[in-house]
Amino acid sequence: MDKTILITGGAGFIGSHVVRQFIYFYPDYLVVNVDKLTYAGNLENLRDVEHRPNYRFERVDIVDPVAVRKLFEKYKVDGVVHLAAESHVDRSISSPMEFIYTNIIGTVNLLNACKEAWKDTLDDKLFYHISTDEVYGTAEGDSFFTESTAYDPRSPYSASKASSDHLVRAYHNTFKLPVVISNCSNNYGPNQFPEKLIPLVIHNIKNMREIPVYGKGENIRDWLYVIDHARAIDQIFHMGVIGETYNIGGCNEWKNIDVVKLLCTILDEKLDRKPGTSAKLITYVKDRAGHDLRYAIDASKLQNELGWETSVDFEKGLKRTVDWYLDNEAWVNNITSGEYEKYYERQYKNR
Numbered sequence: 639m640d641k642t643i644l645i646t647g648g649a650g651f652i653g654s655h656v657v658r659q660f661i662y663f664y665p666d667y668l669v670v671n672v673d674k675l676t677y678a679g680n681l682e683n684l685r686d687v688e689h690r691p692n693y694r695f696e697r698v699d700i701v702d703p704v705a706v707r708k709l710f711e712k713y714k715v716d717g718v719v720h721l722a723a724e725s726h727v728d729r730s731i732s733s734p735m736e737f738i739y740t741n742i743i744g745t746v747n748l749l750n751a752c753k754e755a756w757k758d759t760l761d762d763k764l765f766y767h768i769s770t771d772e773v774y775g776t777a778e779g780d781s782f783f784t785e786s787t788a789y790d791p792r793s794p795y796s797a798s799k800a801s802s803d804h805l806v807r808a809y810h811n812t813f814k815l816p817v818v819i820s821n822c823s824n825n826y827g828p829n830q831f832p833e834k835l836i837p838l839v840i841h842n843i844k845n846m847r848e849i850p851v852y853g854k855g856e857n858i859r860d861w862l863y864v865i866d867h868a869r870a871i872d873q874i875f876h877m878g879v880i881g882e883t884y885n886i887g888g889c890n891e892w893k894n895i896d897v898v899k900l901l902c903t904i905l906d907e908k909l910d911r912k913p914g915t916s917a918k919l920i921t922y923v924k925d926r927a928g929h930d931l932r933y934a935i936d937a938s939k940l941q942n943e944l945g946w947e948t949s950v951d952f953e954k955g956l957k958r959t960v961d962w963y964l965d966n967e968a969w970v971n972n973i974t975s976g977e978y979e980k981y982y983e984r985q986y987k988n989r
């Protein structure tokens with residue numbers, strides 16, 4: 639194998655697509671998926687590639703420095719693509735500490751391990767940190783987030799991600815660690831845990847459950863198909879300039895209520911329901927605390943410098959996503975039983 643690449647959080651939503659991208663396109667890389675398997679980590683996501691000769695799985699909690707050190711003793715690591723994180727804003731409001739441990743301390747443990755492992759040479763090494771547009775706060779008026787927009791994180795999730803971004807940059811500046819960072823907008827697509835808006839709405843419509851829309855449904859998100867994010871990560875990993883940051887986004891802003899209505903229309907059609915049936919499930923509920931109004935990415939640096947573009951338009955991507963959830967009932971049933979129902983009850987009962 640040419641290189642050994644650790645992909646952290648590879649059993650999660652985006653991570654599983656990144657693992658697949660690297661396994662298929664770089665058969666000469668050994669791809670090591672490093673994941674603790676929290677409620678959000680699911681090895682089912684990688685069933686189709688787990689027997690590939692260039693794939694390994696290591697169950698490791700990145701918060702544990704000894705376990706991380708052992709991992710770096712076992713593999714001669716050339717690169718890290720770091721996605722492991724607690725990723726859901728609502729959970730960060732109800733229990734922030736997990737976010738501090740994994741997103742901040744976990745990231746520093748990985749940085750320390752790279753610094754130690756690469757002390758003799760930094761040639762051809764890279765620590766690639768995957769972050770979010772939420773670090774920039776809420777986009778005022780018609781403005782867009784660029785790579786130089788000042789950080790203004792406003793939820794425990796975004797504050798923990800911002801903190802990890804700063805630490806990654808600090809290790810680059812102080813210890814010359816070769817790093818690159820990308821900040822991406824909201825992703826959607828197959829394998830997303832149904833606590834996030836799009837899969838939750840699909841799941842509820844299918845089961846004729848109420849669709850909880852926070853506040854007035856006017857908050858705006860910039861949606862990107864997950865495979866386009868995985869492609870961007872591949873390009874940045876191979877072509878990105880060390881020390882740089884790249885924003886990734888779909889140039890695709892939607893109010894939440896419009897996304898929900900579009901999903902209602904798509905599902906009425908796919909489930910042979912009378913038009914308007916699913917929309918009756920829309921229920922406005924108490925708003926999320928500190929709910930950011932608008933996220934909007936300017937991805938022109940990535941487009942102009944590395945030639946990346948989106949490949950899937952939103953309606954097509956949503957239809958594909960709906961098809962995937964309808965065709966993969968067993969995947970959904972496995973994760974929406976037990977703990978998920980308890981979470982759902984806690985999260986939505988008094989809204």
Ligand code: NAD
Pocket residue numbers: 646647648649650651652653672673674675676677678679680698699700701720721722723724725726740744768769770771799821822823824825826831
């Ligand atoms: P996810 O919640 O689906 O998956 C996270 C993965 O990390 C899971 O497999 C989980 O088991 C693993 N993990 C969590 N804690 C860990 C620990 N302590 N040690 C090892 N593994 C651990 O998340 P996602 O939506 O796929 O997001 C992946 C990354 O992309 C995150 O860093 C997130 O901040 C970032 N991101 C997500 C989005 C989005 O829309 N989902 C957008 C931009 C950036």
Ligand code: TYD
Pocket residue numbers: 726727728824833834835836838850851852853855857858859894926
């Ligand atoms: P989410 O998928 O949690 O992503 P993020 O908070 O990281 O943007 O939510 C997307 C948007 O949808 C956000 O504005 C909150 C809203 N939302 C609802 O209206 N109802 C819901 O049940 C959920 C989970 C989210």
